[in-house]
Amino acid sequence: MIERISQLIITGILAGGIYGLLAMGLSLQYGVCRVLNITHGEFVMLAGVLTYTLCASLGINPLVAAAITGPLMFVLGFLLHITLFRGLKARTPSPAVFEGSALLVAFGLMYVILYLGKIGWGGLPMPVYYLNKTVHFAGMTFFLNQIVAFAIAVAIGVGIYVFLSRSRLGRAIRATAEDPATAGLMGVNVNLILAFSFGLGAFLAGIAGPLSAMISPPKTSMGFSNTVIALIVVVLGGLGSVPGSFIAGIIVGIVSFLVIGLWEPVLTVPVYYAILMILLLVRPAGLLGKK
């Protein structure tokens, strides 16, 4: 029993790496662009099914595919911000109205991408198994692909964190998130930074897609649950906090695997909601968020 629980916990931690990556993207898009991007999971889906197509047609592995889907999603996110959200921001009278309208734009976009995916790829799971070998450790069994995916997710998470906190561009992004008007006065090209941040969020979804495709076959209906997970992780971690996203991702990963393994797989979403409800009542700012 102890072995089973510790196996579930470690599997949850490994899965939590990808959740953290997902949440980081969403947090960046809301924190900087003020767009609560509920299309996020659909980007993950798109990257996942593209991974399948790339792997099947070019014979490459998902990690190489990630090097294609990541930049592709960046471009898609960048263009979406320029075409949709930039104009919307200019036309809406107040930031609160912008947030509401942007949310509805994302809501419409979600269905567009979802059904494009359904038409292009159908509804069946598409296996892209890679590194599907078992690793035995202290009486527990893991899959190599889970460990590799976790390592890559953490590496990219750390990379983004360093990029945001150390580089010039990262400083411009943080300044824009803090106060766009003043950032503009200081010579930051705010519109460009907003589009770049939105693209960066989409890029993270583009990486999370192939990583999760490696572990479980992607299918076109996977987007919604990915969005729900990302949203809950973002609230749990605190908006705009990159380390918070990762810690919360790992917590949600552990909880969901314990629920699936020991209780009832159907109850994962209700358990997420229980977490969310307690969190909103007790500490809405999240674990590492600012009050």
Next chain:
Amino acid sequence: MGFLVLLLVFLATFPLYGGVYHVRVLIAVLTFVILAASWAMFSGSTGYMSLAPAAFFGLGIYTMCVLEKELPFLIIIVIGGLVAFAFALLVGLVTLRLKGMYFAIFTFGLVVFMSELINYLEVALRGTHGWHITPLGNTTIFYTMLILAVVTVLAIYFIRRSRLGLAMNSIGGNEDAAEHMGINTTRVKVLTFAISSMFMGAAGVITAPIWIYVNANIAFSTYYSFMPILMAVFGGMGYLYGPIIGAVVFAYLERIVRNEFPDYFMIGFGIILVVVILFLPNGLVGLIQKLQKVGLISKLLNRGKEEQHANT
């Protein structure tokens, strides 16, 4: 006013000469009118975007499933509304004291939460999924839905004109200012959210007998979250008539395109939603009003010119 009376007479006598198919279509239109109008009443005026009309609609459907054999239809409608009201009160108390984003996040997955929870409870308590419901006559369903639609629209009309409506609008305009004016914003938001959800729940109860067989995945479908939002936004969510016009347009459109282009039509509807928010933030009604204003201005200009000519 006369037009409204004519419309009501037309609707009330419709089952006498309209065929079964058309009565069915009209029931769907009325259902969407209720869902879209009550969604817009709360989200359109406060700016707090609820992404979960389907959760309350589905709750009504399930109330009907559980109580169908125990109580008369009319009482179940009231109970369905109250169940949705109570549930919305709970959701509102947790999320509406916070910023709008938290509310949106919470409502986003609510439909899935409900369906999974009910799937679990069904297996745990009854051992099976799904319910069979004794069908009711088309005419009965039509008239109950019509009465509910009229009640809903009237209620929204009076709420919009009341202190509550003004309070909602001021929250949508500037929440901090509204709070400084002495409005208990949390209470207004929670109460109006619960009222709008109540109509959705009642509509769900009336819809259930049309479907005959219902399970959690059918009752809680995000489709019924998406469509009312699309309709309200298209028609103009800040107005009373906007969501009604949107519901009529899209409920008919849906009938036509759904069978012809499955999947494709959702792409089209999604694009319409995006385009309308970007370019017609006040929807169709807003556009018409704008055109009227422009028309008036051009008339005034013309008159001015004529007067100039007359003077010279």
